[in-house]
Amino acid sequence: MKHQCMIVLDFGGQYSHLIARRVRDLGVYCEVKPYTVPVAQLQTTQPLGIILTGGPNSVYADNAPRCSKEILELGIPVLGICYGAQLMAYLADGGVGAAPVGEYGRVDLNLINEQSPLFAGVTKQSTCWMSHTDSIQRLPAGFEAIAQTPNCPVAAMENKNQKLYAVQFHPEVQHTQFGQMILDNFLKTICGCTGDWRMSGYVERTIAALREKIGTQKVICALSGGVDSTVAAVMLHRAIGKQLTCVFVDHGMLRKNEGDDVERVCRDTFDMNFIRVNAQDVFLNNLRGVIDPEAKRKIIGETFIRVFEQESKKIGKVGFLVQGTIYPDVIESGAGDSAVIKSHHNVGALPDVVDFDEIIEPLRMLFKDEVRRAGIELGIDEALVWRQPFPGPGLAVRILGEITPAKIALLQEADAIFRDEIAIAKMDRAISQYFAVLTNIKSVGVMGDGRTYDATIALRAVTTSDFMTAEFVPIPYEVLAKVSSRIVNEVGGVNRVVYDITAKPPGTIEWE
Ligand code: XMP
Numbered sequence: 066m067k068h069q070c071m072i073v074l075d076f077g078g079q080y081s082h083l084i085a086r087r088v089r090d091l092g093v094y095c096e097v098k099p100y101t102v103p104v105a106q107l108q109t110t111q112p113l114g115i116i117l118t119g120g121p122n123s124v125y126a127d128n129a130p131r132c133s134k135e136i137l138e139l140g141i142p143v144l145g146i147c148y149g150a151q152l153m154a155y156l157a158d159g160g161v162g163a164a165p166v167g168e169y170g171r172v173d174l175n176l177i178n179e180q181s182p183l184f185a186g187v188t189k190q191s192t193c194w195m196s197h198t199d200s201i202q203r204l205p206a207g208f209e210a211i212a213q214t215p216n217c218p219v220a221a222m223e224n225k226n227q228k229l230y231a232v233q234f235h236p237e238v239q240h241t242q243f244g245q246m247i248l249d250n251f252l253k254t255i256c257g258c259t260g261d262w263r264m265s266g267y268v269e270r271t272i273a274a275l276r277e278k279i280g281t282q283k284v285i286c287a288l289s290g291g292v293d294s295t296v297a298a299v300m301l302h303r304a305i306g307k308q309l310t311c312v313f314v315d316h317g318m319l320r321k322n323e324g325d326d327v328e329r330v331c332r333d334t335f336d337m338n339f340i341r342v343n344a345q346d347v348f349l350n351n352l353r354g355v356i357d358p359e360a361k362r363k364i365i366g367e368t369f370i371r372v373f374e375q376e377s378k379k380i381g382k383v384g385f386l387v388q389g390t391i392y393p394d395v396i397e398s399g400a401g402d403s404a405v406i407k408s409h410h411n412v413g414a415l416p417d418v419v420d421f422d423e424i425i426e427p428l429r430m431l432f433k434d435e436v437r438r439a440g441i442e443l444g445i446d447e448a449l450v451w452r453q454p455f456p457g458p459g460l461a462v463r464i465l466g467e468i469t470p471a472k473i474a475l476l477q478e479a480d481a482i483f484r485d486e487i488a489i490a491k492m493d494r495a496i497s498q499y500f501a502v503l504t505n506i507k508s509v510g511v512m513g514d515g516r517t518y519d520a521t522i523a524l525r526a527v528t529t530s531d532f533m534t535a536e537f538v539p540i541p542y543e544v545l546a547k548v549s550s551r552i553v554n555e556v557g558g559v560n561r562v563v564y565d566i567t568a569k570p571p572g573t574i575e576w577e
Contacts, residue, residue: 069258071095072112074102076130076148078119082393083530084146084237086432087245088116092260093252094267096430097392100132104139114142114256117149119235123163123199124148124155131156142228142256150231151199154222157229160203166216168195171240174220178211181223182254183230183247191242193220193234200233228255264438268300271427275304278425282384285377285419288313290327291455293389293428296440299330300427301387302337303443309387310338312376314369317345318459318468320484321477323452330449344372345470352461352468358577361468365458374418383421390426391436393532453484453498454532462577466505471558476503478556479522483548487526490544497535499526501552502565502576510560512553519560522552527574535569 071088075081075097088095098107100117107115115136122129134156137143145153151161174193176184193214201219204210208229212221221232230251236244252258286298288311301309311331315324324341331339351364377383428436433454440450456462460480464472480501487493506521524545529535549562565572 068094068262070110070112071114071116071252071256071258072107072110073097073116073118074100074132074136074149076100076118076120076152077122078146078148079534080235080237081118082432084116084118087237087248088252089262089432089435091245091249091252092262093258094262100130104133104135107136108139112141113258114144114252116251117143117145117152119147119149119196122148124151124161137227137229140228142251143230144251144255145229145231146237147197147233147235150222150233151201153229153231154201154203154205154208154219157205157208157224159201159205159208161199162202163198164200164202164217167198168214168216170194170196172214172216172234174212174214174234174242176212178209178223181211181221181225183211183221183223183232183250184243185250185254186246187243192240193232193236193242193244194238194240195220195234197233201231230255264435265442268439268442272300272304275301275425275427279305279308279385282308283380283382284309284385284387284425285380285383285421286311286387287373288327288331289389289457290315290319290323291389291457292433292440292450292452293391293436295327295330295389295445295449296436296443297387297389297427298337299335299443299445300439301425302335307338310340310380310383312373313339313341314372314376315341315343315345316348316365316369316459316461317343317470318348318461318473320455320460321481323455326449330445334444334446340376342372342376344368347372349468349470354467356466358462361461362458365461369457370418377419381420383419385423385425386419386421387425387427389428391428392430392432395426395429451494453500456575462575463500463502465503465576472503475520475556475558476501476522479503479552479559482551482555483524486544486548486551487540490541492538492540492544495528496526496538497529497532498574499524499538501525504576506561508561512560517560519558521561521563522556522559523563523565523576524548525565525574525576527569529569529574532574533569535574537566537568540564 071093073085085095085097155161171192172195174191176189200217207224208222210219211223214220223230236247288294298311331337348368351368437450460476483501502523504521504523510517526538527535552562
């Protein structure tokens with residue numbers, strides 16, 4: 066059965082993915098498409114509604130991102146948000162210009178038309194979250210203003226007959242008091258969505274579809290040990306059991322006990338065909354003497370491919386290769402190409418070396434926390450499912466300078482202590498990513514009565530919604546103090562611990 070679908074048309078806004086998440090949270094399946102997607106292609110997904118996102122441009126600028134006016138004429142309800150609202154006004158021949166006063170942050174919202182279906186259940190006065198310099202200054206024909214703020218006469222507008230709605234504020238951010246309700250009204254009342262999309266149904270449907278597609282063929286899965294590839298492997302295993310072989314290349318730079326945990330789940334809990342290649346020595350050998358971060362990444366990526374190639378040859382011809390690609394990896398942003406800052410290593414380079422017919426990406430449509438929910442549905446341990454994101458090159462990107470077995474062991478211990486204390490402080494689910502880094506700084510310290518000259522561990526903890534930008538987490542001093550004291554006392558060779566308070570940008574999340 067085909068599920069109901071909403072489309073989020075992305076104009077490069079900071080919150081485009083968040084909108085999609087909110088829609089899914091309200092039980093409606095939703096996909097993000099770049100604003101350039103041809104209208105005919107949009108129609109093939111038969112969306113029940115379209116949401117136009119925010120974006121950093123002015124709609125009247127020469128090279129502003131604009132979709133075709135046809136979008137408003139398909140008979141499909143449309144909700145414009147921020148830039149999307151202005152674009153709707155612009156396309157429908159209204160007027161948009163620089164607002165006399167821009168609004169940023171929490172603003173009072175007053176309903177003009179309380180009868181609008183968009184505002185069912187919303188009180189006449191509430192607060193919304195704004196971030197705009199332009200605004201709608203002349204309503205297009207057929208539209209009426211349905212909400213205002215002290216500095217924005219058209220904070221929301223509707224054309225009820227054509228089911229076109231627009232809000233200048235951001236209903237998707239939590240600071241908008243009735244944001245979730247407004248989105249829900251749009252989805253359920255205006256678009257007619259039933260809101261019955263559930264992760265469990267999705268997992269079951271995907272498994273059934275995979276089983277049918279694969280038939281009796283053999284499938285190979287490259288397990289990196291991370292959450293995504295583990296969930297993908299378990300899903301495939303549920304679909305086709307022993308037709309699946311998982312190849313787990315352990316490069317020896319995983320977090321403490323991680324390799325064993327992954328092996329335990331795959332082998333013991335799920336009884337998979339599971340090959341663990343203990344390739345630490347090969348990786349360490351190839352990395353000897355290398356200090357340049359990009360060179361390290363290249364060596365690890367290439368070594369990974371070679372090791373995997375050797376193993377996959379033993380399996381012979383397979384029908385499919387499974388990859389743990391998730392939705393943020395496949396979304397093409399409306400904002401255009403972005404610069405490559407680091408050459409990411411993941412299993413993306415494998416297709417060239419494996420003899421197979423087709424790639425399967427069972428998590429392709431899921432966001433990270435949906436992957437976690439799918440993992441729980443599939444019966445994977447919570448501890449494994451809730452692990453932090455971990456880069457393909459592992460601790461290699463968190464050890465500055467040359468990589469040695471002693472440094473890996475030292476960092477594994479320090480990192481485990483940090484993770485332990487964050488869990489004790491019950492902050493583990495609220496922080497997007499947190500880890501320890503072994504810097505290449507040595508400095509003088511004093512321990513007992515003696516002078517030390519030891520390494521500095523840096524701690525990093527960030528919150529982020531998309532890993533493109535991030536803020537450091539204000540971890541309470543008591544927690545930091547405990548982590549620092551435990552690391553210095555329990556991990557030999559460390560005499561100093563520092564906390565990284567840099568945002569991204571200008572910093573990146575990893576150090577390298
Ligand atoms: P940066 O350091 O670029 O990291 O701010 C952004 C996110 O990407 C992760 N990361 C990687 N993930 N392969 C991956 O699969 C890689 O090579 C890689 N390098 C960085 C990083 O942990 C953070 O979540």
